Amino acid sequence: xxxxxxxxxxxxxxxxxxxxxxxxxxxxxxxxxxxxxxxxxxxxxxxxxxxxxxxxxxxxxxxxxxxxxxxxxxxxxxxxxxxxxxxxxxxxxxxxxxxxxxxxxxxxxxxxxxxxxxxxxxxxxxxxxxxxxxxxxxxxxxxxxxxxxxxxxxxxxxxxxxxxxxxxxxxxxxxxxxxxxxxxxxxxxxxxxxxxxxxxxxxxxxxxxxxxxxxxxxxxxxxxxxxxxxxxxxxxxxxxxxxxxxxxxxxxxxxxxxxxxxxxxxxxxxxxxxxxxxxxxxxxxxxxxxxxxxxxxxxxxxxxxxxxxxxxxxxxxxxxxxxxxxxxxxxxxxxxxxxxxxxxxxxxxxxxxxxxxxxxxxxxxxxxxxxxxxxxxxxxxxxxxxxxxxxxxxxxxxxxxxxxxxxxxxxx
Amino acid sequence: xxxxxxxxxxxxxxxxxxxxxxxxxxxxxxxxxxxxxxxxxxxxxxxxxxxxxxxxxxxxxxxxxxxxxxxxxxxxxxxx
Ligand code: HEM
Ligand code: SF4
Numbered sequence: 001x002x003x004x005x006x007x008x009x010x011x012x013x014x015x016x017x018x019x020x021x022x023x024x025x026x027x028x029x030x031x032x033x034x035x036x037x038x039x040x041x042x043x044x045x046x047x048x049x050x051x052x053x054x055x056x057x058x059x060x061x062x063x064x065x066x067x068x069x070x071x072x073x074x075x076x077x078x079x080x081x082x083x084x085x086x087x088x089x090x091x092x093x094x095x096x097x098x099x100x101x102x103x104x105x106x107x108x109x110x111x112x113x114x115x116x117x118x119x120x121x122x123x124x125x126x127x128x129x130x131x132x133x134x135x136x137x138x139x140x141x142x143x144x145x146x147x148x149x150x151x152x153x154x155x156x157x158x159x160x161x162x163x164x165x166x167x168x169x170x171x172x173x174x175x176x177x178x179x180x181x182x183x184x185x186x187x188x189x190x191x192x193x194x195x196x197x198x199x200x201x202x203x204x205x206x207x208x209x210x211x212x213x214x215x216x217x218x219x220x221x222x223x224x225x226x227x228x229x230x231x232x233x234x235x236x237x238x239x240x241x242x243x244x245x246x247x248x249x250x251x252x253x254x255x256x257x258x259x260x261x262x263x264x265x266x267x268x269x270x271x272x273x274x275x276x277x278x279x280x281x282x283x284x285x286x287x288x289x290x291x292x293x294x295x296x297x298x299x300x301x302x303x304x305x306x307x308x309x310x311x312x313x314x315x316x317x318x319x320x321x322x323x324x325x326x327x328x329x330x331x332x333x334x335x336x337x338x339x340x341x342x343x344x345x346x347x348x349x350x351x352x353x354x355x356x357x358x359x360x361x362x363x364x365x366x367x368x369x370x371x372x373x374x375x376x377x378x379x380x381x382x383x384x385x386x387x388x389x390x391x392x393x394x395x396x397x398x399x400x401x402x403x404x405x406x407x408x409x410x411x412x
Numbered sequence: 413x414x415x416x417x418x419x420x421x422x423x424x425x426x427x428x429x430x431x432x433x434x435x436x437x438x439x440x441x442x443x444x445x446x447x448x449x450x451x452x453x454x455x456x457x458x459x460x461x462x463x464x465x466x467x468x469x470x471x472x473x474x475x476x477x478x479x480x481x482x483x484x485x486x487x488x489x490x491x492x
Contacts, residue, residue, distance in 0.1 A: 063469060102423075109424035109442030116442075344461040346431035358423050360467035365426050 012042040015051060015079070015316070016291070018398045022391075022405070023258045023287050024333065025320035029053070033321045038307050041316075049077045049295075049314035055325035055352065057304055058293060058317045062357035067296035067315065069359055071095040076297050077314030080400055084184040087191035092235035094243070094359060101358065103227045104236060108362060111160065111214050117365045120156070124373045127155055132381035140411040141388040149252035149408070150245065152374050156366070157244030161237065162213020163201060170197065175242045179402055191238070198237045202230070214240070240363075248367050250404035251289045252374045257394070257408070258283060259375070260387055262335050269337055270379065278348045279337040280371045285351035286335050288320035291401045293352040294359060323351045384412045413451060414474040415459055417444040427465040432458040436471075444470060 017026040024030075032039050037054025052058045061067055070076065072089045082088070089095070093104050110116065131151055135142045142148075154172060158165045174197075177190030205211055205219040215237055222230050259266045269279050295316050302309045309315060324332035328350055329339070340348040354361035361367070379385065387394070388409030395406040415435060417428065422444045428436035429444075435455060439445045451459060463471045 063467070105423055106441070106443070110440060111442075113424060113438050113442035114426040114429060115438060344431055344458050346427050346461055346465055349427055349430075349465055356467050358421075358468045360423065360425050362423075 009042050009046055009048050012040050012048055013051075015041040015043060015049075016399075016401050019396070019403065022254050022394065022396060022403070023261075023335070025288070025291070025318070025324070029318060029321050030324075033324065037305060037325075043077065043079060044081060045078065047077060047314070049079075049316050050309055052315060052317045053321035053325070054305075055322045055328045055350075058322040058352055059356050060304065061296070061302070061309075061315055062294055062317060062352075062355060062359070064302065064357075065098075066298060066300045066302055067357075068097050068299050069095055069101070069294070069296055070097050073297060075312045075314070077295060077316070079292070079295055079316060081183050082178070082181040082187035085181075085187035085191060087178075087188055087195065087238075090235060092232065092239040093362065094239060098358065104232065105358075105362060107218065107221070107228065108214070108236070108240075112362050112366055114365050117369045120160075120366075121369055121373065124152065124156060124370060125377060128152060128373050128377040129381070132377060136381065141409045142411075144256060144408040144410045145249065145253050145405060146407070148378065149256070149374070150249040152252065153245040153248035153367075153370055156370060157241065159212075160214060160244075160366075161240055162205070162211055162215045163198075163237075163241060167197070171241060172245065175246050178242060179246055180397065180400065182399065194238060194241065195234065198234055198241070202233060202237065244363055244366075246402070246404075247289055248363075248370055250402070251284070251287060251367070251371060253405050253408050254287045254289060254403060255280075255283045255371065255375060256378065256385075256410075257387070257391070257405075258287060258335060259379075260385070261391060265335055265337050266379070269375075273376065275337050276372050276376055277345075277368070278340055280368055280375070281348035281351065282335065282337050282339055283371070283375075284353040284368075285323045285329070285348075287403070288323050288351075288353050289403050290353070291318065291320050291403055293317040293319040293322065293355045294357075317352065317355075319352045319355075323353065382410075382412045386411055413453065413456055413459065415446065415449060415451065416472050416474065417446050418470045418472070419443050421468045421470040423468045423470075425467050427467070428462040428471055431462040431465060435459055436462060 017028045019026050033053040037057045039051045040048050041051040042048050078084045131148050135147050154168050155165050174190045174194045178187050181187035205216045209220055218233050222228055269275050297314050298309045298311050300311050326332050354364040388411045397404045424442040435448045435451045437445045437447050463473055
């Protein structure tokens with residue numbers, strides 16, 4: 001079992017560690033990856049968990065029903081202090097095992113389907129064009145996060161859910177407060193404010209049935225004795241609101257940085273717009289914005305690659321490192337938009353940036369569409385875009401797993 | 413080749429319809445629908461990509477004779 005804070009644990013690799021380069025995993029993870037696919041690492045609370053850096057091992061474990069995602073279990077590892085906040089314990093969908101997971105996920109599947117996402121695309125393109133026009137009018141320097149990378153996913157998720165975009169400053173700030181909190185208390189405080197806000201919003205939707213958006217539809221399906229209680233709906237609303245904009249906005253920002261720092265790749269993308277979907281998946285692979293594909297706890301002993309993961313032991317799958325398994329991705333540290341040239345339309349999707357198994361990201365098709373639109377319209381509208389500060393001076397996030405920049409000054 | 417898609421496992425990730433659009437699509441509920449259960453051999457590669465990418469192991473190619481599940485099912489077949 002996983003004994004807390006033993007001297008043996010103190011010799012283990014301390015997780016997490018900050019990146020030295022915005023699109024490459026921390027140098028320490030790169031060393032670990034060279035030593036094999038499975039590692040024991042030490043967490044902030046002195047416990048240790050398995051860290052998986054091999055691609056096939058990661059897929060096997062994430063698809064294994066003996067691995068639980070249930071955050072309310074006592075043995076579920078808390079990778080960061082903020083994850084000890086009570087609000088995170090029963091986080092909807094992502095933190096539930098079947099059968100509840102599957103029921104809630106299927107309730108949402110129609111809203112996040114490929115068809116739905118394709119139908120939304122022209123609208124998102126208009127939005128991106130409007131934001132580019134605003135930046136051009138304002139003139140350089142501009143903070144790309146505030147002016148472009150955040151408003152796109154934030155407006156999209158608020159329209160999809162039926163959350164008033166007028167409240168965006170509030171829900172964006174509280175989401176960052178929740179996701180970047182250094183303590184469980186701070187995370188809980190930000191989370192409760194979001195919870196109360198969504199509670200009020202859902203009450204309004206209950207009084208005015210037939211409104212637009214997923215939350216209105218679900219509000220009419222609430223049944224205290226059925227598959228969706230009001231509390232379930234609130235938890236789902238919270239998960240979608242926080243899951244839907246921070247990840248995508250930071251991926252837009254770091255994706256733009258990565259393209260600017262690889263002018264040959266940006267030129268290849270410009271030369272052939274048909275490369276765009278493959279370039280987006282290559283950027284998703286390389287940047288691995290969440291750095292983690294999933295965290296689980298084993299409910300039975302599981303043998304894998306000559307090791308045994310015991311019941312009760314925690315497992316963390318590193319997306320940044322599994323995405324650099326050279327058995328799957330030759331020259332894994334290189335950014336190459338033509339990586340899958342000649343392959344199947346979907347062959348660039350082997351990366352684990354969106355996870356694997358039944359919890360693989362619900363919003364992935366939406367995120368891919370937003371990224372395609374964001375990159376293409378930005379570089380079309382501002383062809384001579386450049387960073388306003390040296391790469392080393394970008395204020396990057398630190399101390400957590402979710403990557404990103406606080407601000408991103410750009411010029412042209 | 414014969415292909416099957418288990419709707420009770422599908423999590424609507426959509427890879428199958430991107431990989432092999434003539435073989436798989438999605439219904440109104442977002443879940444997989446098989447358009448062509450016996451695609452020709454020329455589609456084998458794209459169907460294999462779909463089988464490989466499907467995160468919830470819903471897609472299977474029935475190989476001649478034996479019923480072969482995805483190579484990486486990984487766990488005993490006790491999933492409900
Ligand atoms: C670039 C953007 C995004 C990245 C990198 C990302 C990453 C991930 C990852 C790695 C998981 C799996 C976690 C696990 O297995 O424990 C996940 C799940 C999830 N994501 Fe995303 N995500 C992104 C965008 C979105 C968007 C736009 C939404 C929309 C609301 C969203 C909603 C969700 C939900 C609801 C789940 C839980 C799915 C489940 O448990 O079945 N994500 N995401
Ligand atoms: S790839 Fe698998 S999970 Fe995704 S839609 Fe197809 S069958 Fe469903």
